[in-house]
Amino acid sequence: MADLSAFPITKKWPARHPDRIQLYSLPTPNGVKISIALEELGLPYEPHRVxxxxNDQTSPEFLSLNPNNKIPAIIDPQGPGGKPLALFESGAILVYLAEKSGKLIPQDAAGRYHALQWVMFQMGGIGPMFGQLGFFHKFAGKDWEDKRPRDRYASEAKRLLGVLDKHLQGKQWVLGDAYSIADIAIFPWVRNLVGFYGAADLVGFAEFKQVQRVLDAFVQRPAVIRGLDIPPKPAG
Known part of the structure; x- marks a missing residue:
């Protein structure tokens, strides 16, 4: 049985199954990337709700694993060389899980880099821009009379959707016929933009037929349905 006692985070969130990947997360767009990937890959894991x-994310125990106080983060007791590996940043974790399992990422070098470019597209563009739009549209931004910040992010979100929509023409998934970590990175954020953030009309989402088509296929996958609710809300 793996010994994870060297990781302070396990004091706050004890591992009942220390031989499984330990996932510290919450069902946000970044968080569900990893739960969905784990469900798709069938890797044994134990989720912990942050x-x-x-303010669990600012606790000393969590900061010992991710000094940037963001979810998700993992500990894999069977990392490279059979040694435990701690990781944060959802994009890095996606790549790690795909390469560990040999699934959800092309095995040829060119295909792998194409997957990585779309993961980076999400991390550098879709995530930050959609997140800022959500802030100004749904949350504190409503207190600003000046709508230029909101409109700036709405315009950039619409541009990014246009890039994605054009790319998806004639393709089943982001990389073509093969479902991959690129889809798992991107579509939780698209879902959040038009669902939780309620920004569909603001960004003209009805114009992006290809994005709608792939989003619909994505959310119907059994592993996605399961992963979107992990870690579950506490009972009661």
Whole structure:
């Protein structure tokens, strides 16, 4: 049985199954990337809920794993060389899990780099821009009379959707016929933009037929349905 006692985070979130990948997360767009990937890959894991309402993400135990105080983060007890590996940043974790399993990423070098470019597209563009738009459209931004910040992010979100929509023409998934970590990176954020953030009309989402088509296929996958609710809300 793996010994994870060297990781302070396990004091706050004890591992009942220390031989499994330990996932510290919450069902946000970045968080569900990893739960979906783990469900798709069938890798054994144990989820731990990092509750923002009690500031778990700023606790010393969590910061010992991710000094940037963001979810998700993992500990893999069977990392490279059979040694435990701790990782944060959802994009890095996606790549790691895909390469560990040999799935959800092309095995040829060119295909691998194409997958990585779309993961980076999400991390550098879609995530930050959609997130800022959500802030100004749904949350504190409503207190600003000046709508230029909101409109700036809405314009950039619309541009990014246009890039994705054009790319998806004639393709089943981002990389073509093969479902991959590129889809897992991108579509939780698209779902959040038009769902939780309620920004579909603001960005003209009805114009992006290809994005709609692939989003619809994505959210119907059984592993995605399961992963979107992990870690689950506490009972009661």
């Amino acid at each position: 509750a923002f309402d009690s």
